[in-house]
Amino acid sequence: MAGDDAILETEGLTKEFRGFVAVRDVALRVRRGAVHALIGPNGAGKTTCFNLLTKFLQPTAGRILFEGRDITGLRPAQVALLGIVRSFQISAVFGHLTALENVRVALQRKRGESFDFWRSEKVLERWNGRARELLDAVGIAAFADVPAAELPYGRKRALELATTIALEPRLMLLDEPTAGMGREDVGRITALIREVAKGRTVLMVEHNLAVVADLCDTITVLVRGEILAEGDYARISADPRVREAYLGSEEG
Amino acid sequence: MAVGSEPAVLAPVAATGHGLRHQRLGIALLAALLAVAPLFLYPVFLMKVLCFALFACAFNLLIGYVGLLSFGHAAFFGTAAYAAGHAAKVWGLSPELAVLFATACSAALGLVFGWLAIRRQGIYFAMITLALAQMLYFFYLQAPFTGGEDGIQAIPRGRLLGLVDLSHDLAMYGVVLVVFLGGFLLIYRTIHSPFGQVLKAIRENEPRAVSLGYDTDRYKLAAFVLSAALSGLAGGTKAIVFQLASLTDVHWTMSGEVVLMALVGGLGTVFGPVVGAAVVVSLQNYLAGLGHWVTIVQGCIFVACVLAFRRGLVGELARLIRRPL
Ligand SMILES: Nc1ncnc2c1ncn2[C@@H]1O[C@H](COP(=O)(O)OP(=O)(O)OP(=O)(O)O)[C@@H](O)[C@H]1O
Numbered sequence: 001m002a003g004d005d006a007i008l009e010t011e012g013l014t015k016e017f018r019g020f021v022a023v024r025d026v027a028l029r030v031r032r033g034a035v036h037a038l039i040g041p042n043g044a045g046k047t048t049c050f051n052l053l054t055k056f057l058q059p060t061a062g063r064i065l066f067e068g069r070d071i072t073g074l075r076p077a078q079v080a081l082l083g084i085v086r087s088f089q090i091s092a093v094f095g096h097l098t099a100l101e102n103v104r105v106a107l108q109r110k111r112g113e114s115f116d117f118w119r120s121e122k123v124l125e126r127w128n129g130r131a132r133e134l135l136d137a138v139g140i141a142a143f144a145d146v147p148a149a150e151l152p153y154g155r156k157r158a159l160e161l162a163t164t165i166a167l168e169p170r171l172m173l174l175d176e177p178t179a180g181m182g183r184e185d186v187g188r189i190t191a192l193i194r195e196v197a198k199g200r201t202v203l204m205v206e207h208n209l210a211v212v213a214d215l216c217d218t219i220t221v222l223v224r225g226e227i228l229a230e231g232d233y234a235r236i237s238a239d240p241r242v243r244e245a246y247l248g249s250e251e252g
Numbered sequence: 253m254a255v256g257s258e259p260a261v262l263a264p265v266a267a268t269g270h271g272l273r274h275q276r277l278g279i280a281l282l283a284a285l286l287a288v289a290p291l292f293l294y295p296v297f298l299m300k301v302l303c304f305a306l307f308a309c310a311f312n313l314l315i316g317y318v319g320l321l322s323f324g325h326a327a328f329f330g331t332a333a334y335a336a337g338h339a340a341k342v343w344g345l346s347p348e349l350a351v352l353f354a355t356a357c358s359a360a361l362g363l364v365f366g367w368l369a370i371r372r373q374g375i376y377f378a379m380i381t382l383a384l385a386q387m388l389y390f391f392y393l394q395a396p397f398t399g400g401e402d403g404i405q406a407i408p409r410g411r412l413l414g415l416v417d418l419s420h421d422l423a424m425y426g427v428v429l430v431v432f433l434g435g436f437l438l439i440y441r442t443i444h445s446p447f448g449q450v451l452k453a454i455r456e457n458e459p460r461a462v463s464l465g466y467d468t469d470r471y472k473l474a475a476f477v478l479s480a481a482l483s484g485l486a487g488g489t490k491a492i493v494f495q496l497a498s499l500t501d502v503h504w505t506m507s508g509e510v511v512l513m514a515l516v517g518g519l520g521t522v523f524g525p526v527v528g529a530a531v532v533v534s535l536q537n538y539l540a541g542l543g544h545w546v547t548i549v550q551g552c553i554f555v556a557c558v559l560a561f562r563r564g565l566v567g568e569l570a571r572l573i574r575r576p577l
C-alpha cells in the first residue's frame with residue numbers, strides 16, 4: 001500500500017447556482033484505502049460536493065480525477081460503473097421492493113444492462129444467495145422478505161449500505177450515514193462501516209464528531225464552499241479556525 | 253416530482269414471490285371468463301372493452317411501474333387507428349398486417365415523443381406529452397389522409413391470414429381476445445422481468461437507481477416505446493373492429509379517458525386497468541342517452557374514485573386480501 005497514492009483528486013472544483021457559489025475551488029485528495037471525512041456546518045456544500053463527484057451535478061469549473069482518469073465529462077451511471085457508489089443524506093431504498101430485491105437490483109447490474117423485458121425475473125434468483133449474505137453481513141437477514149418501506153429507520157440505512165456494497169465499489173461516498181439515528185443504531189452502523197471499509201476507500205460526510213474521531217484517518221473541513229483545514233482528528237480539533245467556524249452553528 | 257412519486261405511494265401491496273400465484277390464477281380466470289363472455293354479452297361491447305383494456309394496461313405500465321404520467325397517450329392510440337385504417341382500406345392490407353403496421357407506427361412515434369419528453373420530471377413530463385399529442389391532433393385535423401372531421405370510415409375487416417372472414421362478430425371477437433391476451437401477457441411478463449425490476453426501482457427512487465449504475469433515461473425511454481407500441485396495438489385493433497378511425501381517437505379527452513380507466517381500476521395493479529376499462533366503457537354505454545352529461549357523470553366518478561378508493565377498485569381489493577393483484 002503506497003501511503004499517499006490518491007484514488008480521487010479534484011482540481012479547482014467549483015459549483016455555482018445562479019450566482020451563489022456553493023462549492024469554491026476545492027482541491028480534494030482522497031488516499032486509497034483511507035476513511036476520509038468531509039465535515040462542516042450546515043450548508044457548507046458537502047452534499048453538493050458529493051453530487052459533483054458522482055456527476056449528479058455538472059461542475060461550473062474544475063476537474064475530477066478518479067484513479068488518475070479524468071471523469072469530469074462522464075454521466076452519473078458511468079461513474080457508478082467505474083466503482084464510485086454513493087449513498088444519500090435521506091435514506092434511499094426502493095420502498096415497495098423487499099429488502100432482498102433491493103440488494104438484488106444492485107447485484108443485477110453485474111449482468112450488464114437489463115433491457116430483456118421478455119425474460120422471466122427467475123433469472124435473478126441466482127443472486128438470492130449473495131443477496132442474503134449481504135443482508136446477513138449488515139444484520140438484517142431476518143427482514144429479507146419485508147418491503148423496505150416497512151423497515152425501521154436504522155435498518156433502512158443498513159439495507160442501503162448492503163445495497164451499496166453489493167456493487168463492490170472501490171470508492172464509497174456516504175452522506176451522513178448516522179443522521180437521525182438513536183445511539184444504539186449509531187454504534188451498529190459505525191461498526192458496519194468500519195467492517196466494510198476494509199479493502200475499500202470511504203469518503204463520508206458526518207456530523208457526529210465521535211463517529212468521525214472513531215472511524216476516519218483524514219478529515220477535510222469545508223466552510224462556505226471552501227476547504228478550511230485538513231488533517232487528522234487531533235489536528236483538526238485543535239485548530240482554532242475550525243472551532244470558530246463550528247461555534248454556534250454546530251452542537252458537537 | 254410530486255406526480256412522479258405518486259404511484260409509488262399508492263402501489264398497493266409489494267409483490268413478493270408468494271403473491272404471484274394469485275396473479276397467475278387471476279389471469280387464468282380472466283381468460284376463461286372472456287372466452288365464455290360472448291354467451292352472455294354482446295361481442296361488439298366486449299371488443300370495445302378489450303381494446304380499451306389493452307390501452308389502459310399499456311398506459312398503466314408507465315404510470316404504475318415507472319411512475320411516468322403521460323397525458324398524451326391518445327396520440328399512440330389514434331395514430332395506430334389511422335395507420336390501420338389507411339393500410340386496410342387504401343393499401344388493401346390484410347387485417348393482421350394493417351394492425352402490425354399500426355403498432356410499428358405508434359412505436360416509432362413513441363420513440364420520438366419519449367426522446368423529447370423523458371428527461372423531464374413529474375408534471376413537466378405530463379405537460380410535454382400533452383403538448384406533443386395536441387400538435388399531432390392539429391396535424392391530423394389538416395392532413396389529407398385522415399378524412400378530417402369524417403375520419404376514415406368503412407374500413408374493411410377483411411380476412412385474417414386471407415382465410416377467416418372477420419365480418420362475423422364472433423370471429424372478430426376471437427381475434428380481439430387473442431390480441432388482448434397476448435398484449436396483457438406481454439405486459440405481465442415485462443413487469444416480472446429483469447427489465448421490470450429496474451423499472452420498479454426507478455419508480456421507487458430514481459436517483460438511487462442512477463447511483464447503482466443504471467442509465468435511467470434509457471430504461472424509461474424503452475418502457476415508453478413499449479407502452480406506445482401496445483397502445484398502438486389497441487388502437488389499430490379498435491379501428492379494424494369498429495371500421496372507423498376518427499379524431500376522437502387522438503383527442504385529448506381520449507388521453508384523459510385512459511387515465512380515468514387506470515385510476516378507477518387501480519394504478520400499478522395488474523388487473524386494475526382491465527376492470528377500469530370495463531367500468532368506464534359500460535358506463536358510457538348505459539349513459540349514452542344522456543348526451544353531453546356523460547362527460548360530467550364521468551368527471552364525478554373520477555372525483556368519487558379519488559376520494560373513496562384512492563387505490564382504485566382492484567387496488568383496494570388487493571389491500572383487503574393483502575395480496576398483489
Ligand atoms: N440545486 C441547488 N440549487 C440552488 N442552491 C443549492 C442547490 N443545492 C444546494 N444549494 C445550496 O448550496 C449550499 C450548500 O448546500 P449543501 O446541501 O451542499 O450543504 P451541506 O453541506 O450538505 O449541508 P447539510 O449539512 O445541511 O446537509 C446551500 O446553501 C444550499 O442552499
Ligand SMILES: [Mg+2]
Pocket residue numbers: 046047048089
Ligand atoms: Mg448535506
